[in-house]
Amino acid sequence: MELDWSVVGRSWDLLIGGTWVTLQLFVWSLALGTVLGLILALMRLSRFRALRWLSLGYIWLFRGIPVLVALFFAFFVFGRQIGLSPLQAGILGLGTSAAAYKAEIIRAGIMSVDPGQYEAAEGLAMTRRHYMRRIIIPQGIRVMVPTYMSNTILVLKVSSVAVAIGIVELTGITRQLSNSTNRPIELFTAAAFIYLMLTTVLVIVQEILERRFSLKT
Amino acid sequence: MNSDVLVRVSGLHKSFGDSEVLKGIDFEVNRGEVVAIIGPSGSGKTTMLRCVNLLERPTAGRIEVDSRVLCEELPDGSMSFSKKAEIRAIREHVGMVFQRFNLFPHFTALENVIEAPMAVKGLSRSDAEARAHELLESVGLGHKADSYPLQLSGGQQQRVAIARALAMDPALMLFDEVTSSVDPELAGEILQVMKRLAQEGMTMLVVTHEMGFAAEVADRVLFIDHGLIVEEGSAKQVLANPKNARTRAFLRAVLERAPMAEEGDPAPEPAGSSAPGLSQIVEGSDDVEQ
Ligand SMILES: Nc1ncnc2c1ncn2[C@@H]1O[C@H](COP(=O)(O)OP(=O)(O)OP(=O)(O)O)[C@@H](O)[C@H]1O
Ligand SMILES: [Mg+2]
Numbered sequence: 001m002e003l004d005w006s007v008v009g010r011s012w013d014l015l016i017g018g019t020w021v022t023l024q025l026f027v028w029s030l031a032l033g034t035v036l037g038l039i040l041a042l043m044r045l046s047r048f049r050a051l052r053w054l055s056l057g058y059i060w061l062f063r064g065i066p067v068l069v070a071l072f073f074a075f076f077v078f079g080r081q082i083g084l085s086p087l088q089a090g091i092l093g094l095g096t097s098a099a100a101y102k103a104e105i106i107r108a109g110i111m112s113v114d115p116g117q118y119e120a121a122e123g124l125a126m127t128r129r130h131y132m133r134r135i136i137i138p139q140g141i142r143v144m145v146p147t148y149m150s151n152t153i154l155v156l157k158v159s160s161v162a163v164a165i166g167i168v169e170l171t172g173i174t175r176q177l178s179n180s181t182n183r184p185i186e187l188f189t190a191a192a193f194i195y196l197m198l199t200t201v202l203v204i205v206q207e208i209l210e211r212r213f214s215l216k217t
Numbered sequence: 218m219n220s221d222v223l224v225r226v227s228g229l230h231k232s233f234g235d236s237e238v239l240k241g242i243d244f245e246v247n248r249g250e251v252v253a254i255i256g257p258s259g260s261g262k263t264t265m266l267r268c269v270n271l272l273e274r275p276t277a278g279r280i281e282v283d284s285r286v287l288c289e290e291l292p293d294g295s296m297s298f299s300k301k302a303e304i305r306a307i308r309e310h311v312g313m314v315f316q317r318f319n320l321f322p323h324f325t326a327l328e329n330v331i332e333a334p335m336a337v338k339g340l341s342r343s344d345a346e347a348r349a350h351e352l353l354e355s356v357g358l359g360h361k362a363d364s365y366p367l368q369l370s371g372g373q374q375q376r377v378a379i380a381r382a383l384a385m386d387p388a389l390m391l392f393d394e395v396t397s398s399v400d401p402e403l404a405g406e407i408l409q410v411m412k413r414l415a416q417e418g419m420t421m422l423v424v425t426h427e428m429g430f431a432a433e434v435a436d437r438v439l440f441i442d443h444g445l446i447v448e449e450g451s452a453k454q455v456l457a458n459p460k461n462a463r464t465r466a467f468l469r470a471v472l473e474r475a476p477m478a479e480e481g482d483p484a485p486e487p488a489g490s491s492a493p494g495l496s497q498i499v500e501g502s503d504d505v506e507q
Contacts (some may be wrong), residue, residue: 119272120319120378124333124385125308134332138323215322216365 007183008190015187018173019194025090025159025169026198030152032095037102042132044107055103062100068161070097075165090162098155105151109144110136142213149206153199170194223248223389223420224269228290229278231264231444238264240444242278246389251421253431253452256441257467262424263316265441266391269422270311271304282307283388309337312382316394318374320366326353326377327362330384338385345384352380356410372403379410390414392423428471432456440464 008015043055062070074093078084084092113136121131160171168176174191178184224246231239238261246252254262267273268280271287277296279289285307288298299307320329330349334340340348353359356376366374375395382390392411396404408430415421415434425431431438431452438455440448440463448461459465 114319116315116317116319117321120313120315120321122272123270123308123311123313124381125305125337126333127305127336130336134336135321139321142323213323215367217367 003186004183005186007177007181007186011177011181011187011190014173014177015170015190015194018168018170018191019198021087021167021169021173022156022159022171023198024087025094025162025167026156028091029094029098029159030155032091033098033102033155036095036099037106040099040103041106041110044103045110059100059103062097063104067094067097067158068164070094071161071165079165086162086165086167090159090165090167093165094155094159094162097158098151101151102148105144105147106140108147109140109142111140112143113139138213141209142215145206145209145213149202149209153202156198156202157195221247223250223283224422225279225281226269227279229265229268229280230276231261231268231273232276238444239268239275242441242444242446244439244446244449246420246422248388248420249418250436251415251419251423251434253435253438254422254424254441255426255428255431255438255467256447257470260441261444262441263393266313266393266422266424269389269391270308270313271298272313274298283310305337309385310388311391312385312387312389313391314375314378314382314393314395316397318366318371318378318398320374320378320381322366325363325365326358326369326380329366329377330381333381334384349380349384352383353377356380357406370403371399372406375399375407376410379407379414383414387419389420389422392421392425394424394426396425396427426471428456428468440467442467 040055040058043051044059046052046055071090071093074084074096075086075089078092079086079089117135117139118131121135126135159169162169163172163175170191174187178187181187222245224244226245227243229239229242230237242261242265244252254265256262264273268275269282271280275288275296277290280287285303286299287304287307288296291297298304320326321332324332327346327349330352331340331342331345334345334348335342350359350362353362356379358373358376358380361369361373361377366377369377379395395411396407399407404427408427411421411423411430412434423431423435435452438450438452439446440455440459440461442463448455448459448464455464456468459468
């Protein structure tokens, strides 16, 4: 079979358009997942049993169901009833799923901090709110970065399931183009290349964060 | 407010699950007094010290610091603890230095010292930094203000930790075996700082294995064993002339750097034949002076 790479050049604008949608899905669901994940992690570490159970229940649920199912829920329940756009429903579905993993990653990071740090902060009469923000979480971040970033790369790639609720992101546009041009190999190679560029950026971000949060010795 | 007694502990009990670690501790510390707490490993010294600023919650008893009650037993036998804000208000005046330093590793020495004064006392950054530079200077680390904890030796880290506690202008300082995790040759520089603090009139409660320091600096010594104060008195009396057989056995073991005799064989020796070398220690300490 002859490969004809010119189809990639002709489709480039559409592929970039799809990439833009992928980026929107990714950035917003990552933001939602991280903020919600932080709240869930703090709830799991709370003194209040009700908050711990609520958080545990959430994590159990969203880790237990496929992302696709969460996505359909977001689309059919929230999209249809509340009137979210498909993109908004996609962000909701992906973000709420990601939050369950982010919560566990953040919790593990926070728990890795030496108990002596809490004691020192308590002994200095700091409020819990203050030392969590200034002492504990910054040290937890150092431990979290590798797992957080691995999961973040996954969030980027998993955003492609949004095609199932009709969002034409990078994977979706590539499929449409390959159907209409009958050039799947060239087009999916191009899509893979674009995904790889995006994930490479994330790998670089990870490297920067690891340096930024490493302890000076 | 200005009674002479700064710390008043009575009937202090603490259990972890089924094991009772403190079994009824009573003591007082006067303003300006240095009290050393000695005793075998696992006897409850750390637990007792941590109760004084409520890092550990007693299961029974009453603790009063600077005329403020941290906890007490209600008539029905249950424990009543001060409100969080009240506990923090007391902790503002109680500095604690830990065996393992517990410096904030992501902050420089200076940042370690200014964090609490700014956050808790509301000092401006420039005021906090000015004071921090003074304190770091006073512990001999003026030139290390911008170093991170992991760039410092154990002795230096511990001195930063002392400066950090002093930055809160405490009325009372708690020290928990602060030389135990540094190389022996670095212990002296920490003890030096503590000795000067004592001379300046700081009230100090010092858990220590440094008998030389206790002998030279402490006004009083408490010997704790199995969760009870077994012997208490002036440093001279307890260290040179211990009345209790357990105290004698402990001191001898410390001097010989040998493991502690086990419970049940309380070295039945006549009083007076206390461990060799004790009198030298009480007379003149060579540990402290460098
Ligand atoms: N958080 C805890 N949970 C359970 N047991 C504890 C806890 N903290 C201390 N203990 C136990 O209480 C006892 C007294 O401990 P503590 O640390 O007060 O002794 P110590 O006199 O300071 O000993 P050392 O000289 O070794 O520091 C020990 O048997 C210890 O195992
Ligand atoms: Mg101890």
